[in-house]
Amino acid sequence: MPTRPGLMRTVTETGLGSAPVSPGGTKMTCLIAEDNMINQNLLKKQLIRRGHSVLVADDGAEAVKVWETHKEKIDCILMDLAMPNMDGFDATEKILARIRELEGKRIPVIAVTAQAFAGNRELCFEKGMDGYIAKPVDINLLTSVMEEQYERYEKVWRERRGG
Numbered sequence: 260m261p262t263r264p265g266l267m268r269t270v271t272e273t274g275l276g277s278a279p280v281s282p283g284g285t286k287m288t289c290l291i292a293e294d295n296m297i298n299q300n301l302l303k304k305q306l307i308r309r310g311h312s313v314l315v316a317d318d319g320a321e322a323v324k325v326w327e328t329h330k331e332k333i334d335c336i337l338m339d340l341a342m343p344n345m346d347g348f349d350a351t352e353k354i355l356a357r358i359r360e361l362e363g364k365r366i367p368v369i370a371v372t373a374q375a376f377a378g379n380r381e382l383c384f385e386k387g388m389d390g391y392i393a394k395p396v397d398i399n400l401l402t403s404v405m406e407e408q409y410e411r412y413e414k415v416w417r418e419r420r421g422g
């Protein structure tokens with residue numbers, strides 16, 4: 260085994276390093292909340308490769324903090340569900356409650372999760388999430404859901420602000 264396995268190696272070996280660059284889609288700043296460092300780094304690389312900017316949080320509690328600090332620039336949240344300290348459901352609930360409290364612009368929260376248990380999908384929507392993507396992540400699907408939901412909220416926000 261090499262002494263410097265590194266993440267790039269993992270990315271290359273799984274073949275996920277070859278995702279095409281998004282052709283002029285909306286460039287977003289995404290907050291990734293994910294406690295698995297391999298998944299976190301992989302998703303980060305895939306999004307950066309497509310021209311998006313990325314902030315990361317290692318659990319739900321950190322996601323709430325990072326969002327609070329950088330809320331002016333975060334356009335989208337990709338939320339793992341099973342995380343230590345605070346899970347993705349509670350973190351989503353807290354962030355969405357804060358947005359309502361501040362009367363801020365709603366942003367998409369998309370669950371990115373390996374959990375395939377029946378009921379999770381419904382619980383995600385119940386908690387206010389806007390999408391549900393299973394791992395391993397299909398980056399084309401994820402980015403299209405991100406952009407679609409982002410545009411939807413952007414439109415609502417513009418209308419609310421009077422055009």
Ligand SMILES: [Mg+2]
Pocket residue numbers: 293294295339340341342
């Ligand atoms: Mg997890």
